[in-house]
Amino acid sequence: MLTRTLARLSWVDLILRVFQIIAAIVIVIGIVNVFRSNTYTSNQWATLVFAGLAQGSIYALIALGYTLVYGILLMINFAHGEVYMAGAFSTVFLAGYFSNTGFLQSSPILAIIIMIIFAAAVSTAIALLLERIAYRPLRNAPRLIPLITAIGASFTLQYTFRGLYGAEFKSYPQVPALSGTVNVIGFDVPLVQLVVFFAAVGLMIALYLYVERTKSGKAMRAVSEDKDVARLMGIDIDRVIVTTFALGGALAGAAGVFNGLFRPQGVFFFMGFFPGIKAFTAAVLGGIGNIPGAMIGGLMLGLIESLGPNSIVEGLGIPSANQLKDAIAFSVLVLILIYRPQGIFGERLAEKKA
Amino acid sequence: MSTILETKSVTKRFGGLVAVNALDLVIEENSISAVIGPNGAGKTTFFNCITGFYTPEEGGIVFNEKEIDGLRTDVVTRMGIARTYQNIRLFPAMTAIENVLVGQHPHLHTSWISAVTRSAGFKDEEESALEEARRLLRFVGLKGMGDQLARNLPYGAQRRLEIARALASQPALLLLDEPTAGMNPNETGEMIRFVQHLRDELGITILLIEHDMRVVMTISEQITVLDYGTKIAEGGPKDIQSNPKVIEAYLGRGAAGGIENGSN
Amino acid sequence: MEEKTYTWRDLINYGLLGSVVTLYFGMIGMLELFDERILITPFLSLGDVLLFSGVIGIVFFAVNKFASSLNEAFKVGAVVGAVSAIFPIVLSFIATSELIAEQFVIRDVFVSVTDRLVEIYNFGLEPIVGSLVLIVAFAIVGVLTALFIKTDPKIERPLLMGIVLTLGIGLFSENVTQILGNLPAGIGRSISRLLFTNKALTIVSALIIFLLTAGITYWRMRRPTTGESRGFNFSFEDISNRGLNRAQMIQLAIVAVVLLLLPWMVGSFLSQVLFNVGLFILMGLGLNIVVGYAGLLDLGYVAFFAFGAYTMGILTTATSLNPGLGLNFWTALPFAILIAVMFGIILGVPVLNMRGDYLAIVTLGFGEIIRILALSDWLAPVMGGAQGVLKIAKPVFFGVEMGSPETMYYMVLAGSLLVGFVAIRLRDSRLGRQWMAMREDEDVAEAMGINLVQTKLMAFAIGAAFSGLAGAIFSARVNNIFPHSFNLLISINALSLIIVGGIGSIPGVIIGALVLVGLPELLREFSEYRLLMYGILLIVMMLVRPEGFIPAEIYKRELRADEETETEIEAQVTSS
Secondary structure (H helix, E strand, C coil): CHHHHHHHCCHHHHHHHHHHHHHHHHHHHHHHHHHHHCCCCHHHHHHHHHHHHHHHHHHHHHHHHHHHHHHHHCCCCCCHHHHHHHHHHHHHHHHHHHHHHCHHHHCHHHHHHHHHHHHHHHHHHHHHHHHHHHHHHHCCCCCHHHHHHHHHHHHHHHHHHHHHHCCCCECCCCCHHHCCEEEECCEEEEHHHHHHHHHHHHHHHHHHHHHHHCHHHHHHHHHHHCHHHHHHCCCCHHHHHHHHHHHHHHHHHHHHHHHHHHCCCCECCCCCHHHHHHHHHHHHHHCCCCHHHHHHHHHHHHHHHHHHHHHHHHHCCCCCHHHHHHHHHHHHHHHHHHHCCCCCCCCCCCCCCC | CCEEEEEEEEEEEECCEEEEEEEEEEEECCCEEEEECCCCCCHHHHHHHHCCCCCCCEEEEEECCEECCCCCHHHHHHHCEEECCCCCCCCCCCEHHHHHHHHCHHHCCCCHHHHHHCCHHHHHHHHHHHHHHHHHHHHCCCCCCCCCEHHHCCHHHHHHHHHHHHHHCCCCEEEEECCCCCCCHHHHHHHHHHHHHHHHHHCCEEEEECCCHHHHHHHCCEEEEEECCEEEEEECHHHHHHCHHHHHHHHCCCCCCCCCCCCC | CCCCCCCHHHHHHHHHHHHHHHHHHHHCCHHHHHHCCEEECCCEEHHHHHHHHHHHHHHHHHHHHHCCCHHHHHHHHHHHHHHCCHHHHHHHHHHHCHHHHHHCCHHHHCCCCCHHHHHHHHCCCCHHHHHHHHHHHHHHHHHHHHHHHHCCHHHHHHHHHHHHHHHHHHHCHHHHHHHHHCCHHHHHHHHHHHHEECCEECHHHHHHHHHHHHHHHHHHHHCCCCCCCCCCCCCHHHHHHHCCCHHHHHHHHHHHHHHHHHHHHHHHHHHHHHHHHHHHHHHHHHHHHHHHHCCCCCCCCHHHHHHHHHHHHHHHCCCCCCCCCCCCHHHHHHHHHHHHHHHHHHHHHHHCCCCHHHHHHHHHHHHHHHHHHHHCCCCHHHHCHHHCECCCCCCEECCEECCCHHHHHHHHHHHHHHHHHHHHHHHCCHHHHHHHHHHHCHHHHHHCCCCHHHHHHHHHHHHHHHHHHHHHHHHHHHCCECHHHCCHHHHHHHHHHHHHHCCCCHHHHHHHHHHHHHHHHHCHHHHHHHHHHHHHHHHHHHHHCCCCCCCCCCCCCCCCCCHHHHHHHHHHHHHC
């Protein structure tokens, strides 16, 4: 038995295994070093954890869009980051208007809910447009082709919004009601992070219930299991696909508002690209096509990204660890796809209809 | 007569499902044998085990006195086993002759450097490979169709092209997965003669999966019947026809003569 | 002809679609920017062309879909055209209405809705008069388009050629002037003074060019074509595989002379453009092997370009900042390629088991990781960090220092020819067939005895080698390299150009590079819309013509499948 296993083991597998072991050792060394040297206090770690969770919940919301579409169509909607951008970028004007008129200060909850609805509407509209123009006509084309239109759509949307709203950064207004900190198990946590986190989790639970409990959610699951059989059962596939894109778009729009609330860097036309790829990473991390997987994957990626530079990278003695923040996210993506493409929870969907 | 292929209690599982269960099979050199069985009996999975596409969990496969189980598909092919597919799998955007040239891959040796320099050795080899490919196309009755894209060929021609491509690797053992599926009686008759011709003229051992009982009974010397991955009967056409287990397996589920799909 | 039915609703829907397109061009600011480029003084700007292009396009679809007779075509054209004016008119009223302006200034949100845009939509007239003019103008354009579609192709083609060439010369007036400026004895300068005023064609010169082009096209179409008498009738395949007859030799010689003299004919600026085009041809040919032949969608191709460039930089730079080795270009070149190949294999191994989308994303990830690492302080001692690598050696060729666009053009020309040659020969060999078989069906390819690992790594390695060569030449040309030069856009650029040109097609790579790299370089002033155009082009291309401008010619691949053709070819060869 052993000899046969050895005979089957190609040198490619061998190299990959060695890579894997090295990566694991490097990560462990990094973490051990940082904790041995006590560079950071527990308060600093807690800050990173909460920031990571809030950021991760935004990734999770976007990731759900990838996962929903992948579950149904087995394609990666490469332009989904732009759907997110569209909602976030458009709503900055509404937020500014609310802030100028004092509405945001007088009734912040209502104002933010209206903003979320508006952003979700814009993102949904863009997602549906994308589906109608760029994806629907190509549904039976070879897999490479929709991927290329997705890349094209991504650029088209970025530069359309740049043309519409200008190339400058625009910032969401400060919400007085959300400034300040809250004490959570002994740590001071910015309120806005908690709000973003819980609101996002609330939306995710709502989505989960929708998919599990409602009739159209059931139709979605049926289509993702087997399109042909679902059609025979009288399910309108087009409608399910449109619903899927709309849901993904709405969540991405909401994520855009959350991002605006808690990150002061502002929004601009290229803001969707990196979150898009990172959210895709999150979706893969949790197992693409798997809804709870995307949620957990998003939160995990947020944490990895937030803690990674200060723990692993710094522990390895690499200077300016935060410069490598994006590289960490990409490395997670690459490592996951190489070693566990089915993700943490997922079955191996990638090859089902490849 | 000597044994060309022997499988010893080959078992392949997918999760809890046992697709092939402790299958023993001996194929004599220069014979025509068939594996039959109802839908989902594990026939194609068994083929996939022989060609190395799947690695069986248990058991061994010996081909020409060498153990081949666990080897990669391309290595198995180079040792002399070629196959066709149940649902024709040509290289659709390549021409017919290119398909055959790809089939000759195991017997071509010039390196990419001599391809760039167009060395004399390269030219000779390409020339003789082309000659051989044309000969094979003629052999399967596709003369004059070499420049057509594989996907544009009519159905029957595609089946024959697939066989030409398999023959191009000069196999000692040819696995045919439902060679007459979707053919009319005329074409089926032609295919029967063609398969016999392959064995008689080229001395290639043939192992085939087939649903058309008329075909099976006409050309096979030895028939193995699978049901739920397990061998339930083995013998010549006469024995099989009268074997009660076989009749039950087929008639019991009313699947006789049905067209199998997606058994892997 | 079959009866085509339609309702008023259909026409209005099409009109509204045209209206959305017209509005879109305005709202994203393209109209205003394009309006600054005058093609024919004093009345036609590029903006006008864009303004009407939406209508023309939509009428084209509508007429083809609905109209069977000429009368109907006129009706369809007029209605669809007139309806197309609606949204721009609405926008003009919103933008000019004082009532609305008290509540909400549209420009605060939509930055491109300027007074100038309203002026363009209204032809500079009062809103109400302007709106009417716009409706009438669009209706007329619609009718003209309909008329054009329904005319005899014998007249249609010359007209089209005339319009395209006239507008083209108007658009590229500066480049035409540059080229003419290089003609001896100031002839060119006098010609360009005659043709252009203020960088635009005059009405008279526009008319002359139009009539000349249309006339020549018409005359040439009337002559019976003999097929072989015109154009170049040799292909790369012939050069590579068969040898040429005398006529082909002469044509080849002419092409060679033109290619050699090109930089001196077009001047320094255009030489730089040619250099960039050549660089992308080089990369495109490499990526074409990976994507087109082997079917591996690689979005991290820029990584190997970066490895080539950085290796060249680090090995040849000799400043105190970078502890370079101070090698010369030619010594460093093999190392640059070798390093690129090495990384091609190193990054290739982990992705061996991946297909399609996942492969694309992982390679994209690799590209970004490498860019981020090059930018980091961590690797700054080697790669220079954000400061990049400075003072990279220029190649010296027989004592002549190269570095100017004109001389470096020869470098990419030589590189492209070499790479194209290698690409063709590999394609028409066992390895090429291995790649294509793998592209078509990996499992079956393996069942044909093809070692997938080897075959994939060969594709990655050779692709990386070409990209590394391009990177090395690039760094020698620009002398200083910075991490931000090696972003995802390069990969996207290279990918787009092979897709637009035709996946797997070598002439396609050349056309793709000319269109996607050359044109934008010439139209620098519109560069903010470059990527928008890319995006739209990619989508439209995939929807309408996924095989590209020049599809890979599978049929023409001379495999001589049948004896008959073979003897024919032999007869040809011996007779010539």
